[in-house]
Amino acid sequence: MYGIEMVKGLLVTLKNFSKKPVTIQYPEQRVSQHPRFRGEEFSWYEERCTGCASCAKYCPLGIIEIVTDPSDTAVKQGDKYKLEKFDIQLFRCMFCGLCVEACPYDALFMGSGFEEGKYTRNDMIITIDDLRNSPKNPSTWYRPQLEAKNYDPRSGQQLSWKEVGRESWNWHKTEKAGMRITPDPKQD
Amino acid sequence: MLLKDLHGDTVANRLSEIDPEWVEKSDFMNVWIKPESLIDVCKFLMSDKDLVMDYLNAITAVDFIDHFDVIYQLTSTVTRKRIVVRSSLYGREELSIDSVTSLWSGANLQEREIWDLMGITFLGHPNMKRLLLWEGFEGHPLRKDFL
């Protein structure tokens, strides 16, 4: 009968009228953010980074700029290059996370924040100093070792570079970084 | 029944039976036909009882530097078969091929897009204008010599 379905629709809205709103009042309330969230504030662990620039090569937009210095003490130690520049142009970043996927030494992690609005583009470039000083709340995206520990990036605790790696922190004592073959992550 | 890919050679043989002039060459997947005979071939493919290619999936063009391939992917909603018909256009300037808009109206926007990005004119198209780029844009971006 004409009108019955309309009344049915009206009843649906009335039922929803009595329900609690599903929206979240953002600054006060927050939705639960999953550990794999690909956010800003890249967590970078200088101790692990060899300056291989895999991330820069793998970035689809080419927004990572790495300048390394092969001279000085770095060569003598035989471990890695000294990084002079590690710029991430965050304003062009699309947070696909391929740089993290490319990193063979677990040195670069996605961050977990999303509230880094800035007023100028130059502020949006993450420099090596920013990376060094930024809070280390890495996301567990493409990092199974963190997921295995049930790590929650939003809990606020910072992780040191020893804690985030999938091997013990002194792996470099027994083998040289360049010779090391990353085991397939799925075997973990 | 499931969609079935027809072997290119089978189609080529079938086409050669009708008119040996049509087919240029074929491989396991594609049939290359002569650009002049495109409309005739398409009409035959549409009307032949074993094929009835009434659905045009997509038209693509590929720039191979010395020639362009225009690729027609056809499906039949009746016999559930699929073939790929290609046509090579040699040279780089003033390329043209017959439009299949009269057979499949779905080709309309796709042919305009190919003209826009690849620079192949489709003769007999009702509205051969640029689709994605603006009028007055110079060059055809998907060509390998663009940038």
Next chain:
Amino acid sequence: MSIRTEPMTINIGPQHPSTHGVFRLRVTFDGEDIIEAEPILGYLHRGTEKLAEERNYVQIVTLTDRLDYTASMTNNQAYCLAVEKLLEVEAPLRAKYLRTMTAELQRIASHLIAVGFFLQELGTFGGTPLMYAFRARERILDMFEMLCGARITLSYMRPGGVFWDPPSEFWSSLDEFLKEFPSDLAEMEDLLLNNEILMVRTREVSPLSAEEAINNSVSGPVLRASGVKMDLRVMDPYDAYSMVDFDVPIGSIGDNYDRFWVRMQEVRQSLRIIEQCVDQIEPGDYRLDLPKVLRAPEGTESYGKVEAPKGELGFYLFSDGGISPYRMKIRSPSLINLSVIDRLLVGWKLADMIVSLGSIDINMGEVDR
């Protein structure tokens, strides 16, 4: 005596509340009646096909996210299938199930948006059904965030599988979703599926006959609404679709109501597929051990296609042996479905124009690429 009238041309868009993005439609009206309509595209053209020629096979996955941004998962799937065909590899079984599941979740999300906006364009103020649709979609997006850390631009799949296994909490929230979503859907159906106003607005408006639909190469729900029995998930099963059982809704005359109805029914079928996948999925590899930088043999080509929420989404790839494809062509369903728009609109009224446009469910990211 007849009234002397003068046709009036209006540009609907590129800034208009219901053109689904920056889409422009030049329409000539005689009073309220449409006598001519021409779509004008290109406001969101980003040259994805050209960009793909400069990137390696894995990097392109992130480009495909941005095509149909309401259904990134199926875009990824179509692209990855094309690359796998090119490399002649096949994803592991678990990856296939994961892909099927996530693609169906994405189909639900995309159809919810389509239906929500369709009803919004019918004029429900403030989009009450749209809000209900978004409420349900939000849960799917939450699950995607658990899965891959993003909600819209997912990049979940990789050539040769998916990038990672879902976390354990994904499965529990999926179970919860499967349990609670049917009632949400029933609520939406109660709200408007049989509503009389909706009926008189959409029934027998802008019909598209089966012959015309086939001739215009439309695909997906629009094609099925016209009564053409065509579904790539059944006809040409990819991933795990051959291992699940589901039904395909077929419309009758292809009017706006049929297109809406087909989408609503497909959501239910998607739920069935997901349920079966959850039952059938078994532990195993989720990704092939492929090199990070893929190289396809020289001269090979492939055409990978899926039944995306909007229609047949295909990727044509041609490799010259390098690390990036020599040519990538995207067969985007939205663009080709759009070629039928002038047929649908001419002779109908201004109000029907918006609804017909909504019933095709275009997405400008995919139309302009």
Next chain:
Amino acid sequence: MICVLEGFYQTNIIYRTIHGSLSGLMPCWSATIVTGIMFSLFLVNIFLVSTALMTWGERRLLGRFQTRVGPNRWGPFGLLQPIADLISLLFKENLIPRGSDKILFIVVPILIMMPVIMVLGVIPLAPGVALADLNVGVLYILAITSVSSLGIFIAGWSSNNRFAIFGAVRGVAVLISYEVPVVISLLGIVIISGSMSLLDIVEAQAIPFLMVQPMGLLVFFIGSSAEMNRTPFDIAEAESEIIAGFHTEFSGIKFAIIQAAEYGAMIVTSAIIAIVFLGGWSGPLPEYLGWFWILIKVLVCVFVFTWVRATLPRLRIDQIMAFCWKGLLPMSLINLLAVVIETFILKGPNGQLSVADLWIMCVINTIITVCTVIVLNKLISNKVDPLRSGSKILSQRELLLDGQGD
């Protein structure tokens, strides 16, 4: 000389008080003018405050219907939101589109606002508490509300925008068509109560006219929601089709005034419904709480309007016209006919209807309403049959077998 007008206002208690206290301070004519200005200010301010609250209330209500929250940032429960909106709109640039008729463009908001305020003047909130108790109140309301169609048309015409023209033409068409059933539905009330004065109509309601004339209320509700451009009849400003219809080009304070007029129209319509159909200030509580009852009734009406708006989609222009002329007009005529016959038969020797008569009419009219709705349903039911023969849900197997037959 102006004091000649005294007699007209003498019945009004507020006017008498203010004028009496002022006339001791200044000459009679200036006291009349000052009182008039005070009255106008009072009226306009009541109107503006209530519309401001209305915008907040409607947004909150719509929010809850959509399981959202609605504006809740500014002040307690977001109550100061209208003020924030107003400040924001006040400081917008005063844009007048090129090629528009500038004078008409500026006049439009006033033209749209004016009738709403003028109608508010005759609405009684309690016995004697009306700014003007006209003995032709119903006629006045119907006459004045039609003026807004002029405003809508000038808005569309002057803004030199084709969407606005669409909205204007649609709006005027709807307003003119729906005026007819609305007038006829109110005629029934006038016949029963035997007066056009709103005060008399309220007093005539021994039982609310909602029960005596259910069909009249139905027609009036639908018709007035069409006149106010509210869903499902909001084609004049259909936001998904023609942006904002006739007020597409209006921004800043002009937009604010047009919006205020729209929300004000809703309050005024709700008040009319409350007075004419729901018994005005009569209720179980003592008489001095009449304002409370009328407020409750108005709020209920506003809630129902918002509820309908949140649920139903919009009709197309031809369907709206067809619904008016083929659906509402017959309904209102049947209602009028029934009322006329019943009144003719039941009327006592003094020309009055007793309470028993009203109850008899209530029963008869309810039956007539149900019958009319069912008959109208039968006439249009073939269009809305939810079952469809061609559509089907095929299983995979059926889909695969399909091709083999050919």
